[in-house]
Amino acid sequence: MFNQKSSGDSDQSALKFLSQNPAISRLLFADCGNDISRVATIIEPVLNASKRCEISAYYVQAIAMGHSAFLTTNLPEASHTIVTEFSTNWLIGRSRTCAISIPNTSISRCHAVISYCPERGFNIMDVGSSNGTFVNRRRLQAQVPCQLYDGDLIELSHTCIEFFLSGWQAAIRSVEETAV
Numbered sequence: 001m002f003n004q005k006s007s008g009d010s011d012q013s014a015l016k017f018l019s020q021n022p023a024i025s026r027l028l029f030a031d032c033g034n035d036i037s038r039v040a041t042i043i044e045p046v047l048n049a050s051k052r053c054e055i056s057a058y059y060v061q062a063i064a065m066g067h068s069a070f071l072t073t074n075l076p077e078a079s080h081t082i083v084t085e086f087s088t089n090w091l092i093g094r095s096r097t098c099a100i101s102i103p104n105t106s107i108s109r110c111h112a113v114i115s116y117c118p119e120r121g122f123n124i125m126d127v128g129s130s131n132g133t134f135v136n137r138r139r140l141q142a143q144v145p146c147q148l149y150d151g152d153l154i155e156l157s158h159t160c161i162e163f164f165l166s167g168w169q170a171a172i173r174s175v176e177e178t179a180v
Contacts, residue, residue: 045166131157
């Protein structure tokens with residue numbers, strides 16, 4: 001049960017996030033039929049992603065809503081949150097043109113790509129990096145996609161990142177996993 005103060009703080013944080021990200025805000029409200037409680041349900045994991053980190057200081061939070069998805073991350077600085085555009089592919093690498101740019105010389109200019117398909121969820125693929133991409137300590141073959149699940153550990157060279165999944169797709173996946 002939430003007390004009045006924490007609920008108000010949470011609402012203020014959600015409103016701040018929405019005002020700082022107007023394009024995402026418009027799409028969230030359109031997708032949720034202008035239902036603020038549904039929007040808040042989607043935003044809450046975004047606001048609390050850093051608190052979920054157990055292994056690394058860094059995270060990528062994927063938010064899926066039907067055919068739409070976006071990512072939030074605290075890369076390259078753990079104290080700042082970056083929100084990507086709605087898309088189906090996000091390039092990660094050292095280049096400033098990447099959706100998630102990590103200025104680290106051990107990371108290739110174009111290191112890996114995270115992709116989203118509504119029918120299959122999220123995956124990551126190494127795009128031929130020099131120092132490799134790993135998921136849960138297993139090195140990926142270049143150009144071979146690997147399915148991502150909530151709580152997976154991604155390593156780009158020596159940079160560890162926890163992957164979190166939320167939104168409508170996360171709820172569908174958890175129901176599918178428990179049914180198996």
